[in-house]
Amino acid sequence: MKSKIISMVDRLKDKEDLKLESLFGSEPIRDDGFSRKVVSRVRRRIWIQRLSLPIAFIVGGAIAVKPLSQLVVAVSKLRAFIPQDIKSNIDNIPFENLPPVSSILIAAFLVIAFLLAGKLLQE
């Protein structure tokens, strides 16, 4: 109620207000492709937002593969320092049946990339 009264008071204009309105007033600005330009920028932005995460992941993954494999190699070299009794137990584990570490890393990377691509297509 109060806001309606305020709004009505707002609309009470004197001669001076009307003159200012005509002075400030202008013809409506024609669209001239403005809205199309804005919408195409919005669509581009949506695509950039959708692609930025998978691209960042792929680039980051590609950069990280080499240091990660080096880390795995370095960790495997630490075996030399493991006491003999523990080592004999580890030797019993059938590591040779496992695929190479680099293959596991690449497979994990591909699985995640496919999941992200699937989510992207779904959207």
Added chain:
Amino acid sequence: MSVHESEDNELVTRVVVQQDTAAFGELVRRHQSQVRNFLRKLSRDYSLADDLAQDCFLHAWDKIHTYSGSGTFIGWLLKVAYTIFLQSKRKSSRYGEVLQQIGNASQSTGANNAGLSDEIGDLDRFLAVLSEEERAVMILSYACGLSHREISDAADLPVGTVKSIIFRGKQKIRDSFEIEDHQYG
């Protein structure tokens, strides 16, 4: 709520819920004139104003979920436009240069506006005597036709302050141009 406002709200809902770019395009078509007009009058630089208007609509796309629907959509949009304008002004000196040119031209011809060249319009001369805040409030009121409450929302000022700024702005225009009996131009 008018039909136009309820249509706006429907379009906003489609944008928020479905990320509907076509609905957003319709909102841009409906309001581009007022937003560009506001920014053109505020910056006095058409190409800068149109760039800012594009930024305003992109920002509106990102933040449209924050529009509560309590005021009009155009009021909210003009608030975004004003914020974008203030941010750009802080970053760039282009706006200051344009106003300086207008101010200098206004001063060089004296307080009386009778002999001013046609290059600078009446509106520019009037706006040059106002502070930035007064300019924004006067444009929102007289060019965009917003109510005092809507201006208060758009400019983040209390309604009482908006009223006193408009009063002060009108007074300044009267004093600066020695206009009697409220005769402008």
